[in-house]
Amino acid sequence: MSRQSGEIILDLKNVSLSFGGVKALTDISFDVREHEIRAIIGPNGAGKSSMLNVINGVYRPQKGEIILRGQHFSRMNPYKAARAGISRTFQNIALFKGMNVIDNLMTGRNLKIRSNLIQQAFWWGAARREELLHRAKVEEVIDFLEIQHIRKTPVGRLPYGLQKRVDLGRALAMEPSILLLDEPMAGMNVEEKQDMCRFILDVNDQFGTTIVLIEHDMAVVMDISDRVVVLDYGRKIGDGDPDAVRANPEVISAYLGASH
Amino acid sequence: MLYRENGQFKTSYAADQQIFPIAQDRWAIFGLLVVAFIGVPLLVDEYLLRAILIPFLILSLAALGVNILVGFCGQITLGAGAFMAVGAYAAYNFHIRIEGLPLLVSLLLGGVTAAGVGIFFGIPSLRVRGLYLAVATLAAQFFTDWVFLRVPWFTGHASSGSVSVSNLQIMGWQIDTPVNKYLFCLMFLTVFALLAKNMTRCAVGRQWMAIRDMDVAAEVIGIRPLFAKLSAFAVSSFFVGTAGALWGFIHLASWEPAAFSVDRSFQLLFMVIIGGLGTIMGSFFGAAFIVILPIALNQFLPAFGALFGISISTAGVSHAELILFGGLIIFFLIKEPHGIARLWSTGKEKLRLWPFPH
Numbered sequence: 001m002s003r004q005s006g007e008i009i010l011d012l013k014n015v016s017l018s019f020g021g022v023k024a025l026t027d028i029s030f031d032v033r034e035h036e037i038r039a040i041i042g043p044n045g046a047g048k049s050s051m052l053n054v055i056n057g058v059y060r061p062q063k064g065e066i067i068l069r070g071q072h073f074s075r076m077n078p079y080k081a082a083r084a085g086i087s088r089t090f091q092n093i094a095l096f097k098g099m100n101v102i103d104n105l106m107t108g109r110n111l112k113i114r115s116n117l118i119q120q121a122f123w124w125g126a127a128r129r130e131e132l133l134h135r136a137k138v139e140e141v142i143d144f145l146e147i148q149h150i151r152k153t154p155v156g157r158l159p160y161g162l163q164k165r166v167d168l169g170r171a172l173a174m175e176p177s178i179l180l181l182d183e184p185m186a187g188m189n190v191e192e193k194q195d196m197c198r199f200i201l202d203v204n205d206q207f208g209t210t211i212v213l214i215e216h217d218m219a220v221v222m223d224i225s226d227r228v229v230v231l232d233y234g235r236k237i238g239d240g241d242p243d244a245v246r247a248n249p250e251v252i253s254a255y256l257g258a259s260h
Numbered sequence: 261m262l263y264r265e266n267g268q269f270k271t272s273y274a275a276d277q278q279i280f281p282i283a284q285d286r287w288a289i290f291g292l293l294v295v296a297f298i299g300v301p302l303l304v305d306e307y308l309l310r311a312i313l314i315p316f317l318i319l320s321l322a323a324l325g326v327n328i329l330v331g332f333c334g335q336i337t338l339g340a341g342a343f344m345a346v347g348a349y350a351a352y353n354f355h356i357r358i359e360g361l362p363l364l365v366s367l368l369l370g371g372v373t374a375a376g377v378g379i380f381f382g383i384p385s386l387r388v389r390g391l392y393l394a395v396a397t398l399a400a401q402f403f404t405d406w407v408f409l410r411v412p413w414f415t416g417h418a419s420s421g422s423v424s425v426s427n428l429q430i431m432g433w434q435i436d437t438p439v440n441k442y443l444f445c446l447m448f449l450t451v452f453a454l455l456a457k458n459m460t461r462c463a464v465g466r467q468w469m470a471i472r473d474m475d476v477a478a479e480v481i482g483i484r485p486l487f488a489k490l491s492a493f494a495v496s497s498f499f500v501g502t503a504g505a506l507w508g509f510i511h512l513a514s515w516e517p518a519a520f521s522v523d524r525s526f527q528l529l530f531m532v533i534i535g536g537l538g539t540i541m542g543s544f545f546g547a548a549f550i551v552i553l554p555i556a557l558n559q560f561l562p563a564f565g566a567l568f569g570i571s572i573s574t575a576g577v578s579h580a581e582l583i584l585f586g587g588l589i590i591f592f593l594i595k596e597p598h599g600i601a602r603l604w605s606t607g608k609e610k611l612r613l614w615p616f617p618h
Binding site: 056058078079081082083087088090094095096097098099103106107108109110111113115117120121122123127130131132135136139170174 | 273274276277455458459462463464465466467469470472473474476477478479480481482483484491495538
């Protein structure tokens with residue numbers, strides 16, 4: 001695969017994170033270039049999800065810093081991250097179960113809403129205009145993800161594969177510049193995985209979105225990603241393009257449990 | 261006419277986003293409003309208005325407020341009675357202390373004061389949730405009970421905090437007869453229900469529901485829990501406080517702090533749980549269930565007993581009322597834990613598919 005990757009957009013430097021005595025991440029540095037698909041792989045408990053949580057500010061690392069487009073963040077928080085154009089999906093789907101698909105995607109437009117509570121209460125002026133405007137935007141996402149037929153279904157009633165797709169849709173509705181995907185294909189069958197791959201590649205192509213992806217399916221990772229970071233027990237053990245990572249002996253031993 | 265949306269095509273998002281997208285619903289609600297505003301005042305006697313319909317309207321308004329906080333934003337509160345008390349006593353103070361302040365303004369300022377107090381007591385929600393928050397809001401209840409009983413300034417130095425208002429009017433319109441009181445409350449409820457519906461279908465409502473359903477995901481999307489939770493407390497307390505002011509001014513006319521005891525808080529919470537959390541409709545169903553059912557049972561039981569030749573004593577009736585009422589609550593909660601509003605919407609859905617349920 002030869003996609004044109006740009007400048008470094010996100011740079012993580014010496015990030016360490018621990019919970020009490022448990023070290024989740026130890027001194028991890030890697031960068032993400034604009035417009036690339038960057039995969040993070042590793043065995044269970046390697047710290048992949050923690051890594052994403054650090055990037056978008058859900059966890060505060062004890063050490064290290066995050067540089068986003070040249071701007072230093074030592075204390076990232078979810079709001080700042082969202083403002084800076086980082087959105088994400090979740091490993092265990094974290095949709096708003098009581099709301100339908102449209103409303104779930106509309107929450108993704110939250111940061112772009114300017115009208116105040118009073119205007120909204122009277123459904124008046126800016127509030128009304130914005131609802132229509134963002135609805136149109138959300139419909140674009142719905143078309144893109146081919147979920148027109150379920151737009152008014154409460155998400156709690158949807159099958160797992162579609163929920164994953166709505167989760168992606170909510171992240172896309174934010175029009176992010178960096179999209180963090182936490183195991184977007186976990187628990188899916190082959191067709192659903194193919195669909196999801198297609199959507200990820202399309203997002204990357206059409207919108208130029210930078211994608212950071214956690215995935216266990218090696219075939220998928222090796223196929224669609226430009227560069228891969230390998231974590232094991234909270235340490236980085238490999239970094240580079242898929243072929244280099246595949247050939248890395250430390251990676252092989254972590255994954256295949258080869259004799260030491 | 262069948263309940264169908266066949267042939268009602270939407271060609272704009274505005275048409276799709278209206279409150280009642282189905283034409284039959286629009287007609288039904290229009291009919292309901294006509295009956296409520298014109299039919300009821302003409303047909304219903306004064307006892308029914310005073311004993312059932314006025315309390316029902318005011319408590320519906322309060323339940324609407326509680327539902328915004330508990331049902332839409334997921335923050336349990338046991339302080340609703342307190343916010344009603346704050347609304348009532350604040351409105352009373354504005355009413356007697358500021359000469360010539362219009363009644364409407366006093367009542368709304370009561371709601372605004374309650375909103376401020378609500379925000380203050382909502383601050384713990386940023387740290388604690390669930391049952392712990394319920395206990396924290398209970399503090400509001402005991403605090404206001406104490407304040408209005410012990411601090412004479414708030415009650416105009418009345419003994420044991422009992423106050424009264426009289427000669428209520430708006431621009432010459434005397435609110436003295438039950439019919440006028442009923443219409444006044446109905447106007448409040450109609451407007452406030454519309455405002456609540458608008459908020460819950462707009463950005464702020466989605467923020468509340470997002471916080472309720474999955475707070476981490478909500479934060480990641482850029483929703484600030486601080487704003488979402490405190491705005492829910494503010495709006496909810498505004499509704500509840502206004503209802504409290506109406507309860508004092510219009511329904512009771514003279515009241516003491518006991519009118520807004522912890523019992524009232526529980527009653528309002530039960531209303532929204534039984535009616536349906538997170539639906540506007542549920543607030544009305546819940547209020548109807550809790551206000552009307554006991555009275556209906558009370559009226560109906562002796563006649564029912566007489567049918568079988570059993571005469572039930574007055575004490576027996578009130579015991580039986582409690583037993584049946586409790587039984588019905590349990591029955592509804594087992595049958596449909598999501599409340600009466602869910603039964604209603606399931607019914608409508610079935611009607612739309614009938615006679616081909618697949």
